[in-house]
Amino acid sequence: MVTVALPTIASDLHLTVEMLNAINLVFLITSVSLMLPLGKYVSKYGIGRYLKYGIVLMTVGLLLSAFSTDINALLLSRILQGVATAIINGAMYVIVAIQLPSDKLGYALGIMGSCGYMGLCLSNTVSGLVVYYLSWRAVFLILIPVYIATLLILIKLDKEWRTEDVKEIDNIGSLLYALFMGLFLYGIVRLDNNNIFILIISFIILIMFLRVEKNKEHPVYNLGLLKNFKYVLGNYSHL
Numbered sequence: 239m240v241t242v243a244l245p246t247i248a249s250d251l252h253l254t255v256e257m258l259n260a261i262n263l264v265f266l267i268t269s270v271s272l273m274l275p276l277g278k279y280v281s282k283y284g285i286g287r288y289l290k291y292g293i294v295l296m297t298v299g300l301l302l303s304a305f306s307t308d309i310n311a312l313l314l315s316r317i318l319q320g321v322a323t324a325i326i327n328g329a330m331y332v333i334v335a336i337q338l339p340s341d342k343l344g345y346a347l348g349i350m351g352s353c354g355y356m357g358l359c360l361s362n363t364v365s366g367l368v369v370y371y372l373s374w375r376a377v378f379l380i381l382i383p384v385y386i387a388t389l390l391i392l393i394k395l396d397k398e399w400r401t402e403d404v405k406e407i408d409n410i411g412s413l414l415y416a417l418f419m420g421l422f423l424y425g426i427v428r429l430d431n432n433n434i435f436i437l438i439i440s441f442i443i444l445i446m447f448l449r450v451e452k453n454k455e456h457p458v459y460n461l462g463l464l465k466n467f468k469y470v471l472g473n474y475s476h477l
């Protein structure tokens with residue numbers, strides 16, 4: 239939704255193309271690089287509790303975006319939304335995996351994935367209508383009631399979820415993973431600025447990450463998943 243609003247945001251806040259790219263880039267880097275590491279912390283220390291924290295953080299980020307008057311406030315709000323997205327996405331799927339029996343899990347995850355893709359398809363149209371008839375600030379505001387309603391449902395549930403397989407947190411692996419993903423994503427979208435060296439550094443960190451994870455009893459990323467053809471093929475299709 240934000241992508242459709244970028245031209246109007248640029249006109250209102252007098253932003254350059256570089257600034258516009260940063261608005262989506264900081265969100266992408268933050269959410270993707272932190273999703274897996276934060277998922278481990280959330281799974282160990284209370285999924286429901288941290289899901290509530292994530293929703294509150296998302297609401298604050300959306301409000302800050304809607305009332306931003308300069309690029310600095312807007313970038314900060316997008317970082318907050320990226321962190322919240324990492325928490326929410328990880329917690330959401332783990333709750334479903336814990337709550338449902340194995341024979342219904344694939345069916346449920348399929349529905350969740352389909353809803354996500356439906357949202358992606360509708361977002362451009364919805365965002366265009368909102369920007370045209372209201373303003374780019376309303377793009378952020380219209381999402382807040384959905385998050386508040388979800389938060390109220392979670393509070394009423396009064397239930398907590400945890401996964402038993404998280405024995406310890408792989409802090410070193412988590413840090414290396416976040417650094418690799420952040421540098422890789424930044425480097426791959428800034429190749430026009432001769433930032434190939436950033437990609438090289440990211441792959442060096444990736445090698446370090448693989449070596450660390452290989453010797454970890456409880457790794458942040460299970461390298462055995464790479465032997466699963468369907469898992470690897472699914473990731474390539476997403477990429």
